[in-house]
Amino acid sequence: MLFKLKELTKKSNKLLLLSFDWTRPKDPPMSLGQASLVAKLHQENIPVIDKSWAVNSKQFRVEDAFRFVMAYAGEKVDLAMGAYVWHEPHTQALLAALKRENFPGRIILGGPQVTYTKQNLESYYPQADIFIRGYGEDALARLFLSTSGRPPIAGVHYAGEPDLGLSANIALDQLPSPYLTGIIKPQPFIRWETQRGCPFQCAFCQHRESDSNVMKRRQLGYARVMEETQWILDNPIIQDIAVLDPVFNSGPHYMAILRQLIAGGYSGKIALQCRIEMVKDEFLEAISILNQTAKVVLEFGLQTIHSNEAKIIQRPNNMQKVKQVLLETRARNIATEVSLIFGLPGQTLSSFKESIAFCKDYGVPTIYAYPLMLLRGTPLHAAKESLQLVESSDIDLQIDRLQQGIPHVISSPTFSYEDWCAMAEMAETLDQYNAKAGGVRDKKASPKMRATLESTFLWQAREQQKNLQ
Numbered sequence: 199m200l201f202k203l204k205e206l207t208k209k210s211n212k213l214l215l216l217s218f219d220w221t222r223p224k225d226p227p228m229s230l231g232q233a234s235l236v237a238k239l240h241q242e243n244i245p246v247i248d249k250s251w252a253v254n255s256k257q258f259r260v261e262d263a264f265r266f267v268m269a270y271a272g273e274k275v276d277l278a279m280g281a282y283v284w285h286e287p288h289t290q291a292l293l294a295a296l297k298r299e300n301f302p303g304r305i306i307l308g309g310p311q312v313t314y315t316k317q318n319l320e321s322y323y324p325q326a327d328i329f330i331r332g333y334g335e336d337a338l339a340r341l342f343l344s345t346s347g348r349p350p351i352a353g354v355h356y357a358g359e360p361d362l363g364l365s366a367n368i369a370l371d372q373l374p375s376p377y378l379t380g381i382i383k384p385q386p387f388i389r390w391e392t393q394r395g396c397p398f399q400c401a402f403c404q405h406r407e408s409d410s411n412v413m414k415r416r417q418l419g420y421a422r423v424m425e426e427t428q429w430i431l432d433n434p435i436i437q438d439i440a441v442l443d444p445v446f447n448s449g450p451h452y453m454a455i456l457r458q459l460i461a462g463g464y465s466g467k468i469a470l471q472c473r474i475e476m477v478k479d480e481f482l483e484a485i486s487i488l489n490q491t492a493k494v495v496l497e498f499g500l501q502t503i504h505s506n507e508a509k510i511i512q513r514p515n516n517m518q519k520v521k522q523v524l525l526e527t528r529a530r531n532i533a534t535e536v537s538l539i540f541g542l543p544g545q546t547l548s549s550f551k552e553s554i555a556f557c558k559d560y561g562v563p564t565i566y567a568y569p570l571m572l573l574r575g576t577p578l579h580a581a582k583e584s585l586q587l588v589e590s591s592d593i594d595l596q597i598d599r600l601q602q603g604i605p606h607v608i609s610s611p612t613f614s615y616e617d618w619c620a621m622a623e624m625a626e627t628l629d630q631y632n633a634k635a636g637g638v639r640d641k642k643a644s645p646k647m648r649a650t651l652e653s654t655f656l657w658q659a660r661e662q663q664k665n666l667q
């Protein structure tokens with residue numbers, strides 16, 4: 199396919215930074231990913247106009263975003279936005295409209311949907327001029343500051359040119375903090391990060407990445423993280439923190455963060471995504487002490503208890519350790535949430551039931567189960583045919599999710615579509631179990647499968663937010 203290269207040699211005056219978010223009412227007005235980009239652009243004195251929309255809001259209209267952008271069309275502006283799975287149809291609609299109306303600025307696309315597309319980006323987004331793979335803060339700033347229209351920057355691909363498939367370099371320890379710079383104000387609920395990337399390689403997850411530049415766990419600067427911890431303590435309005443680190447209990451800083459929260463008497467809720475096999479006694483001891491003032495929730499992704507299923511998704515679980523940690527958290531009265539996946543290759547209706555039963559037997563107070571989606575660029579996505587996985591988009595089904603444009607795996611050689619529906623039903627009824635067991639209950643639970651599907655988008659939102667672009 200041939201692409202007409204837009205004239206990219208003229209420097210623009212401003213950058214429009216758009217964000218299509220999937221939010222809950224308690225979310226801050228700006229996502230952490232957007233705020234981090236804005237902080238970096240401010241640091242470099244780049245004029246930026248940022249605008250966010252909640253695409254899951256009933257009021258959201260992609261036309262509003264289109265009109266917003268076109269209002270600046272006469273002002274020599276470039277447009278940058280992240281592409282995420284939950285708003286792919288909106289991204290496509292916006293880009294198509296901008297192309298139709300000859301938006302004159304450069305269109306710069308980043309985000310996981312770009313990062314994990316290894317080739318032919320132009321065929322997915324023919325309207326975009328520039329793509330950024332990987333963490334985008336430094337690359338976007340360098341791109342905008344360059345006097346050349348096409349500066350060579352690792353991770354930046356210009357439409358129509360040979361694609362090296364690289365990811366952007368970033369000095370995480372140099373990044374300005376969106377909290378300490380005042381971009382994110384103290385508010386009751388915040389999302390927070392202390393590190394990015396993940397050392398594990400689950401085959402369904404976009405964090406698993408063949409490019410070690412993206413996958414490798416990286417710490418934010420120690421001084422920054424400690425200052426942010428103090429900022430949290432100095433602002434007692436902050437009473438609910440969701441830490442986006444894929445594996446909080448890894449890396450060199452997490453115990454120091456907990457110790458500082460303990461010393462400062464943090465009194466709110468804090469949710470930490472953790473790897474069960476990496477839980478150490480000193481970690482649980484620190485959580486128990488912190489719980490004297492705060493409410494800590496440990497979130498564990500178990501996915502399945504069955505080794506054959508775990509093997510296919512490259513997510514081995516040490517079940518002895520899993521049992522030991524679940525018993526220990528229960529004995530210490532630590533709130534835990536365990537998430538499972540249904541629709542896994544090799545899974546059956548009964549094996550899924552057994553995974554749920556295991557969690558209940560071990561007294562897990564909150565259990566979630568999410569339907570498997572094949573995310574672009576993941577090994578499972580690539581293995582769809584060999585594993586004979588059928589996605590909802592492959593057949594004609596009238597279920598809510600199809601309207602969202604995000605296919606799920608709904609049958610395989612080991613489970614039928616009817617089995618999948620039964621699994622979805624069981625996932626939904628976990629809400630009642632959670633309420634009875636004293637865990638979290640989704641107050642907005644709605645008709646059949648809706649709650650499960652909505653929480654899936656939130657899950658994806660959270661997963662992809664971990665990979666801030």
Ligand code: SF4
Binds near residue numbers: 396398399403
């Ligand atoms: S699912 Fe979690 S542990 Fe596995 S690769 Fe993704 S972020 Fe890492």
